[in-house]
Amino acid sequence: xxxxxxxxxxxxxxxxxxxxxxxxxxxxxxxxxxxxxxxxxxxxxxxxxxxxxxxxxxxxxxxxxxxxxxxxxxxxxxxxxxxxxxxxxxxxxxxxxxxxxxxxxxxxxxxxxxxxxxxxxxxxxxxxxxxxxxxxxxxxxxxxxxxxxxxxxxxxxxxxxxxxxxxxxxxxxxxxxxxxxxxxxxxxxxxxxxxxxxxxxxxxxxxxxxxxxxxxxxxxxxxxxxxxxxx
Amino acid sequence: xxxxxxxxxxxxxxxxxxxxxxxxxxxxxxxxxxxxxxxxxxxxxxxxxxxxxxxxxxxxxxxxxxxxxxxxxxxxxxxxxxxxxxxxxxxxxxxxxxxxxxxxxxxxxxxxxxxxxxxxxxxxxxxxxxxxxxxxxxxxxxxxxxxxxxxxxxxxxxxxxxxxxxxxxxxxxxxxxxxxxxxxxxxxxxxxxxxxxxxxxxxxxxxxxxxxxxxxxxxxxxxxxx
Numbered sequence: 001x002x003x004x005x006x007x008x009x010x011x012x013x014x015x016x017x018x019x020x021x022x023x024x025x026x027x028x029x030x031x032x033x034x035x036x037x038x039x040x041x042x043x044x045x046x047x048x049x050x051x052x053x054x055x056x057x058x059x060x061x062x063x064x065x066x067x068x069x070x071x072x073x074x075x076x077x078x079x080x081x082x083x084x085x086x087x088x089x090x091x092x093x094x095x096x097x098x099x100x101x102x103x104x105x106x107x108x109x110x111x112x113x114x115x116x117x118x119x120x121x122x123x124x125x126x127x128x129x130x131x132x133x134x135x136x137x138x139x140x141x142x143x144x145x146x147x148x149x150x151x152x153x154x155x156x157x158x159x160x161x162x163x164x165x166x167x168x169x170x171x172x173x174x175x176x177x178x179x180x181x182x183x184x185x186x187x188x189x190x191x192x193x194x195x196x197x198x199x200x201x202x203x204x205x206x207x208x209x210x211x212x213x214x215x216x217x218x219x220x221x222x223x224x225x226x227x228x229x230x231x
Numbered sequence: 232x233x234x235x236x237x238x239x240x241x242x243x244x245x246x247x248x249x250x251x252x253x254x255x256x257x258x259x260x261x262x263x264x265x266x267x268x269x270x271x272x273x274x275x276x277x278x279x280x281x282x283x284x285x286x287x288x289x290x291x292x293x294x295x296x297x298x299x300x301x302x303x304x305x306x307x308x309x310x311x312x313x314x315x316x317x318x319x320x321x322x323x324x325x326x327x328x329x330x331x332x333x334x335x336x337x338x339x340x341x342x343x344x345x346x347x348x349x350x351x352x353x354x355x356x357x358x359x360x361x362x363x364x365x366x367x368x369x370x371x372x373x374x375x376x377x378x379x380x381x382x383x384x385x386x387x388x389x390x391x392x393x394x395x396x397x398x399x400x401x402x403x404x405x406x407x408x409x410x411x412x413x414x415x416x417x418x419x420x421x422x423x424x425x426x427x428x429x430x431x432x433x434x435x436x437x438x439x440x441x442x443x444x445x446x447x448x449x450x451x452x453x454x455x456x457x
Contacts, residue, residue: 028314079374097374103342106338121343124381175298
């Protein structure tokens with residue numbers, strides 16, 4: 001059952017200390033900025049955060065890190081031009097880092113949502129990121145055992161949602177959203193617009209409402225002119 | 232196949248050499264000319280993105296970006312900029328007719344599943360056996376960041392590297408054995424450099440045509456025959 005929540009603060013209010021939180025986005029595209037801000041304000045701490053990156057600039061995920069709420073981050077690409085908040089915490093030994101190749105990160109999240117206990121991936125084999133992992137040979141090629149990433153909460157951003165939680169995304173902001181929505185006990189989504197049930201083409205739904213627990217409508221900045229009438 | 236001509240994009244610092252060393256644009260043009268018509272291609276962040284500028288529109292080449300798109304168009308400018316439409320380097324781009332969007336697990340399944348024909352990556356080092364090092368310098372205080380490099384290197388049908396042949400300190404980047412941490416083992420089949428294109432096969436590097444130095448001079452600097 002999907003519930004529409006009035007504001008971001010109420011949507012994240014019960015996130016507990018010590019939670020594992022999947023946060024959508026690739027850089028800032030698809031990053032649920034208002035939900036992350038609400039999480040920062042609600043005070044939950046000792047969090048494990050899973051995101052492709054480790055924060056950009058000073059806002060969103062970077063602000064959550066700066067507030068000292070994150071014990072560990074699991075990501076593929078922490079170091080960027082504007083990852084100064086993470087960089088300082090990491091170099092000071094104040095945050096734990098697990099670097100995961102991007103495709104393994106996506107597939108480990110997907111596996112969690114799909115009830116897969118583990119899978120063998122060729123990515124990373126023969127590198128330091130596969131050290132200590134079980135290696136098996138199939139058809140003459142080596143693969144490393146990768147385990148799913150389950151989470152207590154997912155915070156994601158979608159474009160539109162209907163009354164039963166069906167989601168559509170916008171362009172490359174889709175990225176980790178559909179995977180994370182399925183991999184968490186509680187999935188919280190911020191959408192630019194809630195439309196009446198029946199208004200989304202069932203053939204075009206990307207994330208079915210079964211994966212969505214809470215939705216908050218947060219209108220986004222003005223879209224490019226060509227899309228004002230929606231697609 | 233076309234070879235970059237001496238009148239476009241050369242660096243004239245090799246007086247006694249057979250032909251002038253290739254600049255970045257000439258390397259990118261060479262890579263673009265080698266991509267088969269109709270191919271699905273991923274261009275890594277940094278220098279490989281230049282290749283897009285030299286693809287022939289009539290060749291029907293489709294660009295993949297790891298963050299979830301096929302049919303990526305050129306960089307966006309002015310009113311075209313859309314924060315929801317970026318490439319792997321987080322730079323705003325455009326979509327071409329026939330573009331499609333998909334989530335990350337699908338995007339990396341396309342790589343790992345062997346559906347991409349070519350990926351072009353930058354590198355710190357490549358070994359003549361095809362090992363690739365392009366994600367980590369191995370320095371103790373360096374913050375590791377791998378992104379999609381490991382998935383791309385092992386996933387595409389062909390992995391090509393585009394790099395300068397020598398580092399700023401003059402040390403070779405095409406080596407017998409990588410000293411930097413590996414991105415993937417035995418994955419690179421071709422290396423495009425300012426001194427020419429090296430085909431890697433059977434544990435050896437074969438230089439197609441030397442630019443900026445003779446074959447013998449390059450062999451002496453690299454420490455193996457080319």
